[in-house]
Amino acid sequence: MKIKLLEIAHGRSGDKGDAANIGIIANDDKGFEIIKKQLTTEKVKTHFEGICFGEVERFELPNLRALNFLLHNTLGGGGTVSLKHDAQGKTLAAALLRMELDV
Amino acid sequence: MKEKIKIASGQGFWGDLIDAPYNQVTKGDVDYLVMDYLAEVTMSILQKQKNKNPKLGYAKDIPELMKRILPICKEKNIKVITNGGGVNPIACAEAVVDVAKNLGINNLKIAVVLGDDIKDRIDDIIFKGCELNNMETNESIIPVKDKLLSANVYFGAFPIVEGLQKGADIVITGRTTDTGLTLAPMIYEFGWKENDYDLLSAGTIAGHILECGAQSSGGNFLGDWQSIPNMAEVGFPIAEAFPNGEFIITKHPNTGGRVSFATVAEQLVYEIGDPKMYITPDCVADFTTIKLEDLGNDRVKVFDIKGKPATEFYKVSCSYESGYSAFATLTYSWPQALTKAKAAEQILRKRLENLNLKFDEIKSEFVGYNSCHGPLSTEIKEEDINEIMLRVGVRSNDYASVERFGKEIAPLILTGPPSVTGFAGGRPKPSEVVAYWPALMPKTLVKPEVKLIGIEK
Known part of the structure; x- marks a missing residue:
């Protein structure tokens, strides 16, 4: 069965220079197992094709049932230089929640 | 305690x-x-x-x-x-x-x-062997050193x-x-x-x-x-x-x-x-x-x-002048709101090109359609789109180019696609782009000082 990440997790995103940070928090332990397995750096990079032009790094925070992603070369030069409407990547956590998962 | x-x-x-x-x-x-x-x-x-x-x-x-x-x-x-x-x-x-x-x-x-505040000490700090290279890109600070607006530990x-x-x-x-x-x-x-x-x-x-x-x-x-x-x-x-x-x-x-x-x-x-x-x-x-x-x-x-x-390091945050930018918006209504906004964007780009203006980047986004999630945005049937705001940003080291861009927006109302509104507040003005330069510096090179100011009976 396919579900959207939105159904099992929430999160928040922001900027770190030209990189965006996206923290994703699973709603429960079962959800954390799913995102740990399925939110690979490759899958996140593919999801953000045309938005993220650099490397994707992934970090785990199991106590918070959370994963943190750093998407390099993503914000059009960073907060003050960027011409993007969302220059600080504030809406990118929501963009990741669009991802479809197999459960 | x-x-x-x-x-x-x-x-x-x-x-x-x-x-x-x-x-x-x-x-x-x-x-x-x-x-x-x-x-x-x-x-x-x-x-x-x-x-x-x-x-x-x-x-x-x-x-x-x-x-x-x-x-x-x-x-x-x-x-x-x-x-x-x-x-x-x-x-x-x-x-x-x-x-x-x-x-x-x-x-x-x-x-x-x-x-x-180490803005006035940059040369001294570099002389002391701390190069203040950009900690994200490792570039040397020398080319931007004279354009620094602020530098703080x-x-x-x-x-x-x-x-x-x-x-x-x-x-x-x-x-x-x-x-x-x-x-x-x-x-x-x-x-x-x-x-x-x-x-x-x-x-x-x-x-x-x-x-x-x-x-x-x-x-x-x-x-x-x-x-x-x-x-x-x-x-x-x-x-x-x-x-x-x-x-x-x-x-x-x-x-x-x-x-x-x-x-x-x-x-x-x-x-x-x-x-x-x-x-x-x-x-x-x-x-x-x-x-x-x-x-x-x-x-x-x-x-x-x-x-x-x-x-053993303090983070240093510097800002420096890095050219100019300007932003403009125009709103197009149903019917064919998105198609109109896209057509206006093409007309604008062609005019900017014909004027031989110099830009580092021209960025167009369609607010109401893709300005947040870019290519991840879902397709919407044109019939269902009530309105779209075209948002264009430009950036350049050439002030005149950015200023001229600002003069090319309002004309689109009378010389572009129909049912357009939302142009108010005059021509978009160039604003200075302030770029950010993060670096590291040994803690030994700077010492915080605490001063008391006040009123005493």
């Missing part, structure tokens, strides 16, 4: 809810009010203000705010800690002293933290602690880490030492939770956001801190918002990199050790935090 202190977050950034700090000191008991005013770009804005008037260069909201809260803080013995001193913390403190005098307060000590909690030890009612700093503002009162009240890494990390993480104001108490919450009660009267977060490094995040009773596992967790993952390496001047905190326990009733216990020693 106190068994517990309550530290209240009063501002998440300069421009946050004006009444938040007032509510924090009036709607319940707190011991400290901490306020973060400084984003990276803020320092360059303040530096420009100071260049024009040597009495400026700090968050001008502070004296206004002090007029309202100083009598309350004096009466309740609430200490105020803020980095809103910007590039001129002395002038900020003097302005607060003036406010206090006008209020008839005859006993006030303000500690001012100085030394973070991020100090940590300890200079603030020194101010508190000297009896300050208020501590005003320049570039201090957001987290240091919250950590400092814990160090001061609980006698934590510079090598109590776990405790310093705990206080740092409390600071991270408080530093963005209501973002940890229900604001900008992407979970079940519609269930958050009474956001209109949102309560800003408060940390109840204990000597053993445990703390409880809460908010005043009878305020809106929510403090829960989910709202605190969202703030914890905000703007972090490697969670095991949250580097501050005070310690390296390990976010993977954080444990949260939702106690209910808007109380979340945070505990078991571990950390490592601080590094």
Whole structure:
């Protein structure tokens, strides 16, 4: 069965220079197992094709049932230089929640 | 030693809810009010203000705010800690002293933290062997050195602690880490030492939770956001801190918002990199050790935090001039709103091209369609689109090109696709682009200085 990440997790995103940070928090332990397995750096990079032009790094925070992603070369030069409407990547956590998962 | 202190977050950034700090000191008991005013770009804005008037260069909201809260803080013995001193913390403190005098307060000590401003020392610092290379790209600072608008070291909690030890009612700093503002009162009240890494990390993480104001108490919450009660009267977060490094995040009773596992967790993952390496001047905190326990009733216990020693470097934040940019918007209505907006964008690009203008980048986005999620945006049937706002931004080192771009927008109303509106406020003006240059510097090259200013009976 396919579900959207939105159904099992929430999160928040922001900027770190030209990189965006996206923290994703699973709603429960079962959800954390799913995102740990399925939110690979490759899958996140593919999801953000045309938005993220650099490397994707992934970090785990199991106590918070959370994963943190750093998407390099993503914000059009960073907060003050960027011409993007969302220059600080504030809406990118929501963009990741669009991802479809197999459960 | 106190068994517990309550530290209240009063501002998440300069421009946050004006009444938040007032509510924090009036709607319940707190011991400290901490306020973060400084984003990276803020320092360059303040530096420009100071260049024009040597009495400026700090968050001008502070004296206004002090007029309202100083009598309350004096009466309740609430200490105020803020980095809103910007590039001129002395002038900020003097302005607060003036406010206090006008209020008839005859006993006030303000500690001012100085030394973070290294703009006039760049050559000396490079001469001493610190190259200030960009810590993200490793580029040399030399090409931008003469374009620097501001250059500041991020100090940590300890200079603030020194101010508190000297009896300050208020501590005003320049570039201090957001987290240091919250950590400092814990160090001061609980006698934590510079090598109590776990405790310093705990206080740092409390600071991270408080530093963005209501973002940890229900604001900008992407979970079940519609269930958050009474956001209109949102309560800003408060940390109840204990000597053993445990703390409880809460908010005043009878305020809106929510403090829960989910709202605190969202703030914890905000703007972090490697969670095991949250580097501050005070310690390296390990976010993977954080444990949260939702106690209910808007109380979340945070505990078991571990950390490592601080590094030997301060982070340096420089800003420099990097050309000009301008933005324009036009709104197109049904029918074929998106097609019209796209056609207008093509016409504009062709005209800019024909004019031989020089741009580093021209960026077009269609607000209402793809300006947030770009290629991830779902296709919408043209029939269902009521309106689209075309948003175009340009950036260039050539002022004239950016200025001319501004003159090409309004003509699109009479010389482009139909049913267009939303052009008001005149031609878009070029604004200076301020770019950001992060670097590292050995701690030995700079020393914070704490100065007392005040009124004594």
